[in-house]
Amino acid sequence: MSPVRPSPRLDSAGAVAGHIEALVGIDRRLAPVRDFAGDVQPRITEPGFVGIAHVICGQQLSVASARAIWSRFELLPGALDPVTYLSLSEEAVRATGFSGGKFRTVRVIAEAMVAGELDFAHLETLPAEEAVRYLVAHKGIGPWTAEVYLVFCAGHPDVFPAGDLALLKAVQHGLGLDARPSIKDMIGIAAAWTPHRSAAALLFWRYFAVMRDREGLLL
Template identity: 30%
Template sequence: MQTVITKNFDYGEKEIHYLKNADAVLGAAISQMGRVERVIIPDLFAALVHAIVGQLISAKAVETIWARMQEKLGAMTPQNIAIQAAEHIQSCGITMKKAVCILNIAQTIEQGLLDLQELYELSDPQVIQKLSSLQGIGPWTAEMMLINCMERPDVVSWGDIAIRRGMMKLYNLDTLTRKQFEEYRRAYSPYGSVASIYLWSISFR
């Protein structure tokens, strides 16, 4: 079994200090919680597969499936995944739709029709646009790539239920409108990704 290399999202005092000053409620939560680590996958292809697996399922289920995939499929590289049968990928515990999506992306990369490295040269909206043009990938998956792989500093995803739930818990809200969400997101900018890391943690507390 070849384990995918991970690391923690890189942030420090500068981001924490800014967020504490920008939003007193979030600041109080940060002080109380201390440092929260977010494990990320620096490899673009492995992170994209992980993000596809994570669509519409719980974090715990993702963990189980991800471990099984690495065990059954081996190296999480386009070369290796491109030669698997969709049924074999599906047998790790994902839907056939996700399995086909993962296989198609691996084959597209292998055929030289997609270069994930080019994402590093693009802005956040461009990355979202580029990835969303691939079948089976929408804005949420692209935003997860921006945070959980590329470590972009300012991403707060409206499409992420846990982030919205974290906001509602933090600010004691029964509902959250898009307008309210955008106001908070603007307050966190340019360090929205670190705010997201705390909001995820708050939502699961």
């Protein structure tokens, strides 16, 4: 009997486990990382306009700060729909804690969606690198934002946000590297984990959290 192929979308615990099993088969260095990290759960959130706005909200902020700002933003009437978002003033959005830059980036996304130039359903059909290019074509969206959206909102199976500081720290520690990898180096390391790079990201984020909570490291 042939082995069961992992689900292409990381939207269930079973799918994540299948991808991690395949990942460890590719790179045996990840076996102790998996054993230490323990259970890795999917982290799927709402896709589309709400999802990308949520990711933009969290750019360069602590989890606690991002959560507090989002809790105010989502209560702002009209904030969660691209059409009605365009009617909101910058003052109203910034009062929730968004910066001017984030207000404008979300507005660019809303305008593109209303104009039919950004289709999140189409985005989910694209290969990883093509999907990233599709998103970063819109002003204000960088690679980290695009990649995090693809992992957490689209459940894309093969994306690794190489610019994420927690991932860089976790990979250095988990693989026993002498120095924290650069973004370029991290892209090269993660390339070997194709087509399971998103599972690798989820694994190392979990590894980072366990190390931080148990031993106070990696902070």
